Amino acid sequence: MKMEKNPKKSLMYYIIIGFLLIFVFNAVISPMIRNQQIKSTSYSYFLEQIDAGNVSEVEIQDQQIFFVADDEDGSKQIYSTGKMDDPNLTERMYNSESEIAFTSVYEESDPLLDFFFSWILPIVLLMVIWNVFMKGMNKRMSNMPNAMSFGKNNAKIYVKSQTGKTFSDVAGQDEAKEALVEIVDFLHNPQKYAEIGANLPKGALLVGPPGTGKTLLAQAVAGEANVPFFSISGSEFVEMFVGMGAAKVRDLFKQANEKAPCIVFIDEIDTIGKKRDGNIGGNDEREQTLNQLLTEMDGFDGKKGVVILAATNRPESLDPALLRPGRFDRRIPAELPDLGGREAILKVHACKVKTEKYIDYNAIARATAGASGAELANIINEAALRAVRNGRKAVSQSDLEESVEVVIAGYQRKNAVISPKEKEIIAYHEIGHALVAAKQQNSAPVHKITIIPRTSGALGYTMQVDQEDKVLISREEALARIATLTGGRSAEELIFNTCTTGASNDIEQATKLARAMVTRYGMSSSFDMMALETVTNQYLGGDASLACSSETAAKIDEEVNALIKNAHEKAVRILSENMDKLHELAHYLLEKETITGEEFMNILNEVHV
Numbered sequence: 319m320k321m322e323k324n325p326k327k328s329l330m331y332y333i334i335i336g337f338l339l340i341f342v343f344n345a346v347i348s349p350m351i352r353n354q355q356i357k358s359t360s361y362s363y364f365l366e367q368i369d370a371g372n373v374s375e376v377e378i379q380d381q382q383i384f385f386v387a388d389d390e391d392g393s394k395q396i397y398s399t400g401k402m403d404d405p406n407l408t409e410r411m412y413n414s415e416s417e418i419a420f421t422s423v424y425e426e427s428d429p430l431l432d433f434f435f436s437w438i439l440p441i442v443l444l445m446v447i448w449n450v451f452m453k454g455m456n457k458r459m460s461n462m463p464n465a466m467s468f469g470k471n472n473a474k475i476y477v478k479s480q481t482g483k484t485f486s487d488v489a490g491q492d493e494a495k496e497a498l499v500e501i502v503d504f505l506h507n508p509q510k511y512a513e514i515g516a517n518l519p520k521g522a523l524l525v526g527p528p529g530t531g532k533t534l535l536a537q538a539v540a541g542e543a544n545v546p547f548f549s550i551s552g553s554e555f556v557e558m559f560v561g562m563g564a565a566k567v568r569d570l571f572k573q574a575n576e577k578a579p580c581i582v583f584i585d586e587i588d589t590i591g592k593k594r595d596g597n598i599g600g601n602d603e604r605e606q607t608l609n610q611l612l613t614e615m616d617g618f619d620g621k622k623g624v625v626i627l628a629a630t631n632r633p634e635s636l637d638p639a640l641l642r643p644g645r646f647d648r649r650i651p652a653e654l655p656d657l658g659g660r661e662a663i664l665k666v667h668a669c670k671v672k673t674e675k676y677i678d679y680n681a682i683a684r685a686t687a688g689a690s691g692a693e694l695a696n697i698i699n700e701a702a703l704r705a706v707r708n709g710r711k712a713v714s715q716s717d718l719e720e721s722v723e724v725v726i727a728g729y730q731r732k733n734a735v736i737s738p739k740e741k742e743i744i745a746y747h748e749i750g751h752a753l754v755a756a757k758q759q760n761s762a763p764v765h766k767i768t769i770i771p772r773t774s775g776a777l778g779y780t781m782q783v784d785q786e787d788k789v790l791i792s793r794e795e796a797l798a799r800i801a802t803l804t805g806g807r808s809a810e811e812l813i814f815n816t817c818t819t820g821a822s823n824d825i826e827q828a829t830k831l832a833r834a835m836v837t838r839y840g841m842s843s844s845f846d847m848m849a850l851e852t853v854t855n856q857y858l859g860g861d862a863s864l865a866c867s868s869e870t871a872a873k874i875d876e877e878v879n880a881l882i883k884n885a886h887e888k889a890v891r892i893l894s895e896n897m898d899k900l901h902e903l904a905h906y907l908l909e910k911e912t913i914t915g916e917e918f919m920n921i922l923n924e925v926h927v
């Protein structure tokens with residue numbers, strides 16, 4: 319069934335257009351068709367033709383005279399002319415050389431034909447136009463999914479072969495896999511669980527930052543479970559019409575119940591599962607959909623074997639009713655991968671491309687702390703693209719290293735024009751960072767320093783790579799990090815006696831860290847273990863909102879400033895103590911543009927005699 323946005327209105331519209339068309343047709347076109355063979359002519363021409371003996375038939379009406387005369391080329395032609403008060407006409411006709419018949423020349427058009435022309439034809443035409451129009455409309459509508467299909471759910475049904483993904487495609491995420499393996503096992507041998515009397519969780523919620531493999535995990539479950547797998551995205555429930563989303567949920571669960579045992583996967587469930595707020599007249603459609611989902615999840619029998627999986631990266635925004643035991647009673651975290659996880663993910667994806675024999679994946683994994691699975695997959699792909707670009711047949715270690723930087727900082731801007739003076743400032747700035755980092759106890763080793771500009775806007779950067787994964791950051795490490803961040807600006811101040819905009823990103827990061835130290839980690843001197851900020855969006859950027867009075871907020875700012883100031887002074891001190899090394903390293907970097915951590919340490923540890 320088709321439906322218009324506003325059916326009544328558009329129907330009226332078409333009726334009006336239809337009548338207009340019919341009117342135009344009757345007034346203009348049909349007389350043209352019908353009268354084309356009757357020529358009107360003058361009375362004198364009529365008389366001439368009678369005299370010449372060309373007229374064969376005449377019909378005299380009240381107003382008009384119709385007659386048939388031979389044309390020049392000998393064919394018969396109907397003419398019309400006005401009627402005159404002409405008493406001689408009859409005599410004239412008698413005297414004509416030809417015999418004139420008085421018949422009805424002008425045929426009153428056939429009423430059937432008339433009806434056909436004035437009504438049937440326009441209506442048929444109209445319908446043709448309508449059809450063409452509707453087809454175009456449907457085509458456009460089909461790009462807007464489901465606007466027209468009344469609440470039919472269109473969850474894709476996956477069976478094993480179709481996703482082609484298995485648990486072996488998911489690297490790391492061992493805890494998540496374990497939890498899901500249990501669910502798969504239940505669907506395969508329900509009696510094993512029934513004997514003990516264990517109930518399977520009805521629903522499991524996959525939570526974690528974007529790109530950690532939540533969707534991938536669900537697809538792997540589909541691949542392994544060997545049962546029907548319904549996959550639908552939360553946004554697909556959001557409909558143009560109120561009530562459609564709820565109807566879709568109903569339909570989805572009806573199908574799932576018929577196909578049990580099976581798995582229903584709702585991706586990005588936060589779209590429909592948001593907390594219902596107290597506002598009257600809030601988002602009715604969404605709430606109805608959510609209510610329907612809650613009802614359906616209660617409604618089905620846990621033993622039957624319908625398992626609901628859902629994924630979201632905003633678990634805190636979900637309605638509490640959705641999270642209570644009996645609905646999504648199991649929460650499966652998909653966290654950012656640790657060092658081992660990153661290495662495993664890199665290897666899984668590297669299998670899909672040709673690589674050189676010896677690749678140190680561990681080194682790449684160490685350089686990518688904080689990267690998600692999706693980013694790691696992207697790094698492998700970028701490396702493969704680079705290998706092709708350089709005309710090589712296999713991905714090399716350097717491809718991977720370069721692509722890490724591409725993903726972190728963008729492509730190299732080879733032809734960016736930077737004046738020698740600025741280049742010098744940038745070199746000192748970066749060496750400033752590296753020197754301050756190297757001369758502190760609690761700082762990660764320098765891995766690479768470069769002053770080749772990148773498309774992200776970075777003019778150069780210093781990469782530090784920890785030997786192993788860190789789960790905790792100590793106060794000393796945080797302070798060392800802030801000092802390192804201020805090192806760039808400190809070098810500018812010491813050498814050029816000025817400061818540049820190049821430090822803006824450093825300032826941002828230093829402030830963020832110092833702020834977190836004060837407000838969230840309780841690492842400042844004037845506040846005790848007091849939470850001054852709460853994180854609102856844990857997995858999406860981690861925005862924080864202040865939870866204190868404005869006086870305290872002012873104090874926080876002071877505290878943050880003091881932390882950074884101390885660190886800045888420390889950085890300046892370190893650099894002044896190592897002034898000759900600073901010059902030497904900066905000139906070396908200026909010449910080479912990119913140096914490794916090793917080169918850096920060699921020069922730093924060189925003793926001049």
Ligand code: ADP
Pocket residue numbers: 487488489490491526527528529530531532533534535629652663666690691692693695
């Ligand atoms: P999200 O958690 O945002 O749903 P996806 O599951 O869509 O993330 O992951 C995106 C891509 O990242 C996957 O297709 C896969 O290529 C890669 N990926 C993410 N995590 C992993 C992982 N643990 N193992 C292998 N590949 C992964």
Ligand code: MG
Pocket residue numbers: 532533585629
């Ligand atoms: Mg996803």
Ligand code: ZN
Pocket residue numbers: 747751806807820821824
């Ligand atoms: Zn900097």
